[in-house]
Amino acid sequence: MFALGLRFLATVLFSVMLLLVKLTGERGISLPETLFWRQALPAIAIFGWLASRGQLHRLATKRPWIHLRRAVIGGTGMFLTLGVVRVLPLAEATILGFTTPMFAVILSAWMLKEKVGPWRWGAVLMGLMGVLIIAGPDTSNLPPFGLMVGIGAAMTVALVTVQVRDLGRTEEPLTVVFYFSALSAPVLALGLIGNDFDHDVTGWLMLAGIGLSGLLAQITMTTSLRYGSVASVMVVDYIQLAWATFWGWLIFDHLPPTSTWIGAPIIIGASLLIAWREHVRFRTPRPAPSNV
Template sequence: MSSPSAAPSDTGRARMAAIGLMCAAVLLFSLLDTSAKWLGQSMNPLQVVFALYAGSMILVLAVINPWTHPGVLRTSRPWLQWGRSLLLLGSTALNFVALRYLQLAETISIMFATPLLVALASGPLLGEWPGPRRLAAIGVGFLGVLVVTRPGIGGMHPAALLIVLGCLCYAFYSLATRMLSGHDSSETTMIYSGAAGTLATIPLLPWVWETPQTLLPWLLMFAVGALGGFGHWLLILAHRLAPATVLAPFIYSQIVWMLLLGWLVFDQLPDRWTFVGAGIVISSGLYLLYRERVRHVPQEAASARLD
């Protein structure tokens, strides 16, 4: 029989490994956005979107396919799978187009509002209605987004609206992912995500394709696919080792990488209002995570007593 301290120790190590995987995934996604922004200066962003989905799809199918995972293509909710995948495609395309005009730190500061939208939409869609404290946090978070974008007062480029729309798509994508989690495996969901994006962008290639004339763009087009596929694989591994409420705060570490890469690669640093707005949005998101954990403590305690 194992000692009483063995299980908590194993849990602690698993959570530390999960946090490390989450931080690594966030770094890969930051490198992905940096590569997409660089490529978007010389080619149509939709071509970059195709490179992302086609490249990641090839990598995913090399590991997860009907031969290594029999039945992986079967889904109990096909319409939700395809709809979720198209929402992710919309968010990605809007983000890549906006990256042509916005700084990396500006885009991620707005995207950090996604948890606020998820919390707001969880009521009508999932029956998880936010209380007054969470509603107040959501309202403050949206004020933070307004500080970043400063609409109507000569603030950010109008492309910021594309990021807001992309954030909305990603919020509903996240909700659809939660709705699918009890029906399909993460492997099935991952394949459908790549397939939808690849199939939807292939017909656009004759109108947007621009053949790169040097080696570097080709390498970066391959890199965006590899970074996307590997990053999502690390996310899956992380969520298998620890609950989302433990991992979610580390998503905000992406602002550090985006600031650093924006400065090193593009010689861009955001203004003070972006920092202020990002701080407000992040603080609101962290408070929502705190309230989520507080809500689950009584349930976990009751479950422990039953055990």
């Protein structure tokens, strides 16, 4: 129950972060600046917290180049993930993020040479069908550019998942989060050149809120996996769609059309099917049967 509670809190924090990203866009704050503060504030907070406790040794790593690669890929993914909420409604942007498990299956088969059977390939096709339903013939709901950004974000996050899985073998979660933020922030700072920083108090509070909510979301998501399995806690992630729909209705007076309500359960069902098959595979003590 503690793990589920942490995961639920993470969905709230992440939905608030995306809401603030969209609101800063409405106020004319550039995406590069938003990304910079999203990364810089967590890095400063983690370093300061460890320094105050005399635990900077926890940041020691023997895999700096792997962290750098993860930062490059993760920074690209974050640019797309935060960028899509500026071109699409919150609910639709969130739903496209749920396609990440499908692309993780594809990348696992391609990069890790993992055997993928009919169940998971079927789930991939099922999820892509859900995306087609949401897109529909009327592009006013889901414009092609927004769809491309959303799919690109999901693919990049899936690639990051493979990278983090590798780093998790030797690094603690706090170290992974720190180097991701610390290595990407200086690069993102280049996007600040020529920016207008004449924000009002509300704008600066929103930027601070993005950094704080993003950091806490990462920590609660990671910590939830210490007290519960991936299969048991990831189901809670789909509550994020409810939050995105709620914020979209409350703040932007937007409710998803019928096509979204039809396609979303298909995408969620596909990702749950993938999660279930992963759970079955890793609990099976013998080699996986041919129909996995």
